[in-house]
Amino acid sequence: MSKVQKGNVIPALNLPATGDQHIDLKSLRGKKVVLYFYPRDSTPGCTTEGQDFAANHAKFKHQNTVILGISRDTIASHEKFRAKYNFPFDLMSDSDEKACNIFNVIKEKNMYGRKVMGIERSTFLIDEKGRLQHEWRKVKVKGHVDEVLETIGTL
Numbered sequence: 438m439s440k441v442q443k444g445n446v447i448p449a450l451n452l453p454a455t456g457d458q459h460i461d462l463k464s465l466r467g468k469k470v471v472l473y474f475y476p477r478d479s480t481p482g483c484t485t486e487g488q489d490f491a492a493n494h495a496k497f498k499h500q501n502t503v504i505l506g507i508s509r510d511t512i513a514s515h516e517k518f519r520a521k522y523n524f525p526f527d528l529m530s531d532s533d534e535k536a537c538n539i540f541n542v543i544k545e546k547n548m549y550g551r552k553v554m555g556i557e558r559s560t561f562l563i564d565e566k567g568r569l570q571h572e573w574r575k576v577k578v579k580g581h582v583d584e585v586l587e588t589i590g591t592l
Contacts, residue, residue, distance in 0.1 A: 450539065455516055469502040469562065469563065471505070472560065473486065473558075474508065476508065503526070505526060505527055507528070559572065560576055
C-alpha cells in the first residue's frame with residue numbers, strides 16, 4: 438500500500454461508517470474533505486477533538502467541506518460515541534488499518550511504560566479533486582480545528 442503524499446490524489450478508499458453506510462472518498466469529489474485520525478472513541482482527547490469539530494461544523498459546511506473521523510474502533514463503538522456527543526459528521530471504522538497505512542498514522546507509542554502501536558492523532562485536508570493539500574501530524578487538540586479552518590480558507 439503506497440503512502441499518500443501532498444499534491445497526490447488519494448488512493449481508492451471505501452470504509453464502513455456510522456449511519457449503516459460505506460463511505461467511498463471518490464464519491465466526495467467536488468467537496469473538500471477533512472479526514473481526522475484519532476486513537477480511540479470516548480477518551481478525553483478524542484472526545485474534545487470531536488466536540489471541537491462538531492462545534493465548528495457549520496463553518497466547515499459553509500466552506501464546502503465534509504468532516505470524517507477515523508479510528509480502529511468498531512462501528513458499534515462509533516455509533517455510541519457519535520450519539521453520546523451528538524456529532525453531526527460520520528465516523529469511519531478502519532479495523533484492518535487500510536486507511537491508517539495509506540496515511541501512515543500507525544506509530545509506536547508509550548502506554549504506561551509499554552511500547553504499543555497506535556494511531557498518532559493526525560488530520561488530512563483533501564481538495565475537491567481528491568488531492569492531499571495539507572497534513573497535520575502529532576496533533577495537539579487545543580486550537581487544532583481553528584488551524585484547519587484557517588487553512589481551508591487559503592485553498
